[in-house]
Amino acid sequence: MHLLRALRASSSALRRSHRLISAFAFAVDQQIRCHPPIDSAVPWNKLLRDHIAGSRPGLALALYRLMRALSPVLPNSYTLPLALRAAPSWRLASAVHAHAIHLGLHSHPDVAGQVLAAYARLGRAVEARRVFDALPVRRSTLSWNTLISACSIGCDHDAAWAAFARMVAAGACPDAVTWTTLLSAHARCGRHPEALRLFGDMHRSGCEGNAEAVAVALSACPYAGGPALARGRSIHAYGFVKGVVHGYLFVTNSLVCMYGKLGEMEAAEKVFWDAGTKKNAVTWNALITSYAAAGLCGEMLGVLARMEQFGGIVAPNVVSWSAVIGGFASSGDMEQALQLFRQMQQQWLLPNVVTLATVLSACTELLALRLGQEVHGHTIKAALDRHSLVQNGLVNMYGKCGRVTAARKVFDRMKSRDLISWNSMIGSYGTHGLCDEALAMFQDLTGALVEPDGVTFVAVLSACSHTGRVTEGRHLFNQMVREHKISPTMEHYTCMVDLLGRAGLLKDASELIETMPMRPDLCVWGALLNSCRIHGDAAVAEAAIAKVLQAETVTTGNHTLITNLYAAFGMWDDSKRVRVMTKEAGLKKNPGQSWIQVRNKVFAFTAGSMPSSEAEEILRVLDDLYAEMEDEKRAMYDAIANIV
DNA sequence: TTAGGGTTAG
Numbered sequence: 001m002h003l004l005r006a007l008r009a010s011s012s013a014l015r016r017s018h019r020l021i022s023a024f025a026f027a028v029d030q031q032i033r034c035h036p037p038i039d040s041a042v043p044w045n046k047l048l049r050d051h052i053a054g055s056r057p058g059l060a061l062a063l064y065r066l067m068r069a070l071s072p073v074l075p076n077s078y079t080l081p082l083a084l085r086a087a088p089s090w091r092l093a094s095a096v097h098a099h100a101i102h103l104g105l106h107s108h109p110d111v112a113g114q115v116l117a118a119y120a121r122l123g124r125a126v127e128a129r130r131v132f133d134a135l136p137v138r139r140s141t142l143s144w145n146t147l148i149s150a151c152s153i154g155c156d157h158d159a160a161w162a163a164f165a166r167m168v169a170a171g172a173c174p175d176a177v178t179w180t181t182l183l184s185a186h187a188r189c190g191r192h193p194e195a196l197r198l199f200g201d202m203h204r205s206g207c208e209g210n211a212e213a214v215a216v217a218l219s220a221c222p223y224a225g226g227p228a229l230a231r232g233r234s235i236h237a238y239g240f241v242k243g244v245v246h247g248y249l250f251v252t253n254s255l256v257c258m259y260g261k262l263g264e265m266e267a268a269e270k271v272f273w274d275a276g277t278k279k280n281a282v283t284w285n286a287l288i289t290s291y292a293a294a295g296l297c298g299e300m301l302g303v304l305a306r307m308e309q310f311g312g313i314v315a316p317n318v319v320s321w322s323a324v325i326g327g328f329a330s331s332g333d334m335e336q337a338l339q340l341f342r343q344m345q346q347q348w349l350l351p352n353v354v355t356l357a358t359v360l361s362a363c364t365e366l367l368a369l370r371l372g373q374e375v376h377g378h379t380i381k382a383a384l385d386r387h388s389l390v391q392n393g394l395v396n397m398y399g400k401c402g403r404v405t406a407a408r409k410v411f412d413r414m415k416s417r418d419l420i421s422w423n424s425m426i427g428s429y430g431t432h433g434l435c436d437e438a439l440a441m442f443q444d445l446t447g448a449l450v451e452p453d454g455v456t457f458v459a460v461l462s463a464c465s466h467t468g469r470v471t472e473g474r475h476l477f478n479q480m481v482r483e484h485k486i487s488p489t490m491e492h493y494t495c496m497v498d499l500l501g502r503a504g505l506l507k508d509a510s511e512l513i514e515t516m517p518m519r520p521d522l523c524v525w526g527a528l529l530n531s532c533r534i535h536g537d538a539a540v541a542e543a544a545i546a547k548v549l550q551a552e553t554v555t556t557g558n559h560t561l562i563t564n565l566y567a568a569f570g571m572w573d574d575s576k577r578v579r580v581m582t583k584e585a586g587l588k589k590n591p592g593q594s595w596i597q598v599r600n601k602v603f604a605f606t607a608g609s610m611p612s613s614e615a616e617e618i619l620r621v622l623d624d625l626y627a628e629m630e631d632e633k634r635a636m637y638d639a640i641a642n643i644v
Numbered sequence: 645t646t647a648g649g650g651t652t653a654g
Contacts, residue, residue, distance in 0.1 A: 042645095049645070081646055110646050117647040145648035152649085180649040212650040219651065253651035285652040292653085322653040354654050361654080389654070 041067075041076045048082040057086035068099070077105055081114035093118040094127070107134070116143065120150035125159050139170070145177050152185035157194070160185035174205070180213045187216050192224040196231065211244035211251050218254035222261035232258045249275075253282045260290020281307075281314045285323055292327030297336070300324045318344075322355040325362075334362040338371060351378060353387045360393030369401040386413075392420045399428025404437075417448075423455045430463030438463035439472065454486050461495035465502060473499045494523045501531025506540045522548075522561070529565050538569055 044067045051060035064083040067075065075083065080100050087093035097115050100106040106115070112135055119128035128150035135143055144167040151160035164182050167174060174182075179202040186195040199217040203209055214235060221232040236255060239245045245255070252275045259268035268290040275283060284307050291299040304324055307316045321344040328337040341359045344351065351359070356379050363372035376394055379385040385394075391414050398407035411417070411425045422445045429438035442460050445452060457480045464473035477496055480486045488496075493516050500509040509528055513520050525548050532541035545562055559582040566575035 045645070078645055085646085113647045115647095120648075140647090142648055147648090149648055175648095177649045182649095184649065210649085215650045248650095250651045255651095257652065280651095282652045287652095289652060317652095319653045324653090326653060352653090357654055393654090 041071075041073045041079055044071065044073070045076075045078045045082060048079065048086070052082060052085055057088060060086035061088075061092065064096075074103060075099065077108045077110050080105060080108075080111045084111075084114040084118040087118055087122075090119075090122045090124055090127075093122060093124075109136075113143070113146075116146050116150075120146045120153060123150065123153035123155070125150045125154035125156050129159075129163075139172065141172055141175055141178065144172055145175075145181055148178060148181045148185065152181050152188060155185075155189050157185045157189040157191050174207070176202075176207050176210045176213065179205070179207050180210070180216060183213060183220075184216050187220045190223070192220040193226070195220040196224050199235070209238055209242050209244070211239070211248040214239040214242070214244055215248075215250040215254040218251070218258045221258050229262045229264065232262060247278060249278060249280060249283070252278070253280075253286045256283060256286035257289055260286065261293050263294060265290060265294050265296075279314065281317055281320065284314050285317075285319050288320055288323045288327070292323055292330065295327075295331050297328055297331055297333065300327050316349075318349055318352050318355060321349060322352070322358055325355065326358045329358055329362045329365070334366045334368075337362040338366075338368075341375075350382060352382075353384050353389045356382070356384060357389045357393040360390070360397045364393075364397045364400045367401050369397075369403065372397040372401055386415065388414065388416055388418065388421070392418070392424060395421060395428070396424040399424055400431070402432065404428050404432050404434065417450075419450060419453060419456070422448075422450060423453075423459055426456060426463070427459040430459050430466065433463075433466050435463045435467040435469055435472075439469075442476075452480075452484060452486075454480075454489055454492070457484075457486065458491045458495060461492060461499065465495055465499035468499075468503050470499060470503045470505065490518065490521055490524065493520065494527050497524050498527040498531070501528055502534065504531075504535050506531060506535060506537050510540060510544070526561055529561060533565055533569070536569070541565060541569070 044063070047063055048060045051057070051063065061083065064075070064079070064086065067073070067079070080096060080103075083096045083099075084093060087096055093115075096118075097106065100108075100111050100115065105111050112131060116128055116131045116135070119125075119131060128147055132139070132143060132147045144163070148160050148163045148167075151157070151163055160182055164174065164178065167178070179198065183195045183198040183202065186192070186198060196217060199209075199213060199220075202213060217235050218232060218239075221228050221235065224231065236245070236258075239251055245251055252271060255271045256268050259265075259271065268287065272279070272283065272287050284303060288300050288303050291297075291303065301324065304316055304320060307314055307320060321340065325337045325340045325344070328334070328340060338359065341351070341355070341362075344355070356375060359375050360372060363369075363375060372394075375397075376385070379387075379390050379394070384390050391410055394410045395407045395414075398404070398410065407425060407428050411421060414421060422441070426438050426441050426445070429435070429441060438460055442452070442456070445456065457476060460476050461473055464470070464476065473496065477488070477492065480492070481488060493512065496512055497509045500506075500512065506528070509531060513524060513528065516524070525544060528544050529541055529548075532538070532544065545565070548562065559578055563575050563578045563582070566572070566578065
């Protein structure tokens with residue numbers, strides 16, 4: 001059914017594009033043969049304008065190329081702004097800018113304005129500023145706003161703020177668009193509290209709150225910390241008073257999302273249904289996002305199905321699918337997330353970088369290497385394998401699934417690496433016991449002038465602890481605190497206790513626990529007790545157990561840990577005593593899960609249980625694995641026999 | 645005949 005629909009859609013798209021190309025060819029043919037555009041750029045400009053108005057920038061740009069190649073008429077001050085509007089990339093926009101300079105038209109107000117707009121649209125703040133500085137001194141509010149927008153799209157809130165300050169100093173008056181652009185620049189860069197402060201400043205400056213600014217402020221609420229819901233409600237009320245709530249789609253969408261993300265499902269649903277027919281795909285996606293935040297996976301699927309029922313009006317798009325896939329992944333149901341990814345592909349919907357990054361992260365959680373490799377194939381097919389978000393996902397996936405070399409290969413091919421790329425790669429070396437490589441990469445990171453964070457140090461410290469590098473570990477811990485001014489967290493202390501304990505320095509490990517500025521959690525105690533088990537130190541273990549029982553509330557985790565520890569020391573009576581205590585306290589351990597990958601499908605199961613439908617298949621694979629292992633064992637014995 | 649702001653998925 002879906003396939004049929006997809007085939008129909010693609011063939012009609014093909015027919016449309018055929019018609020479009022034929023019309024285009026005919027128009028150009030007419031242009032050149034019947035009305036040779038020898039003495040006028042006007043017909044060319046008209047065609048360009050028509051294509052842009054018809055949302056066909058690709059054809060407009062092709063026409064511009066054709067004009068430059070075939071026509072003796074040069075592009076004029078009308079042609080160049082049109083070509084700039086059609087330019088989809090920085091490379092093409094700068095090429096048209098170069099033509100303008102060549103033709104001596106770059107200072108023409110319309111051309112310069114459009115160059116500025118093109119650079120702003122493409123987030124090229126530095127180039128936009130250069131063009132802006134070359135504008136005549138009396139700059140319009142529009143030009144200032146375009147400059148600030150360039151900084152916003154380029155995700156540089158400091159530059160946006162500097163441009164705003166410069167605008168005020170120059171005596172220009174910021175309008176509603178200026179303020180909205182400025183607060184959006186902060187929201188885009190994750191500076192949500194500042195965005196909300198600016199919303200207040202905007203109001204105090206006498207600029208009345210408009211729908212656009214209200215939408216941005218609402219979207220910042222869930223991330224701004226503090227009394228988020230109270231703030232969201234008061235902005236909602238403010239918008240209501242200003243009359244920009246009902247009938248304003250962007251505000252509706254922001255409201256659904258704000259309430260949903262803050263756990264106010266009823267309020268989110270009310271805004272959604274109150275919107276009546278004034279809803280678009282974003283509104284529906286905002287509802288999916290709300291359900292995802294609440295962990296209501298069934299409801300997410302319900303919305304998706306409902307969108308499909310509408311057929312065409314608000315059909316699920318790549319964002320809808322990515323939101324549902326991400327919702328399942330964050331609820332822990334990776335199998336369903338991957339299943340939905342397949343379903344999405346069956347609908348002939350192309351995944352984008354967010355979808356692929358989400359799916360890669362699901363594969364990583366499941367350690368599903370083959371699926372991860374398959375997704376890698378999709379990234380290449382979609383020509384998105386050079387995108388940093390996808391590349392980070394690949395480094396992480398290969399690294400966690402044990403393919404360190406493949407992870408490194410992706411890492412080395414990256415054009416720009418952020419802290420996540422470095423942390424993934426260092427973490428990958430660390431978890432596979434390649435401490436030298438992890439430490440070398442840490443040196444490379446500092447050499448590349450990237451500032452490490454707490455995650456980086458967890459990665460290097462755990463690398464040290466896995467390989468007993470006590471001196472390096474101690475040095476790194478001090479370096480983190482003194483040079484990088486990072487306060488150690490529970491995770492860092494766990495790594496250090498593990499490092500010292502594994503190396504047999506149980507006294508040092510115990511002392512470190514004593515000096516911790518926070519109450520040690522179960523992981524810290526676990527690291528110490530595990531070291532006691534390795535080194536057979538019952539005395540330290542006994543003291544630690546007493547502290548755990550004294551300090552910790554009774555939980556399943558610490559009792560299981562202590563029970564196992566007593567058992568490891570052969571102290572069966574004590575082990576039994578704690579187990580009885582656990583039972584009496586009514587505690588039940590959540591069973592650990594395992595999984596197996598068969599033909600690109602991941603099956604999770606617990607000890608003693610087996611999904612009946614796939615049991616046969618799983619057992620067959622297990623048999624194969626056992627057989628393979630037996631072969632390996634035989635080969636090894638043969639090899640040993642030959643040596644001996 | 646021409647430039648600026650907004651919502652949803654990681």
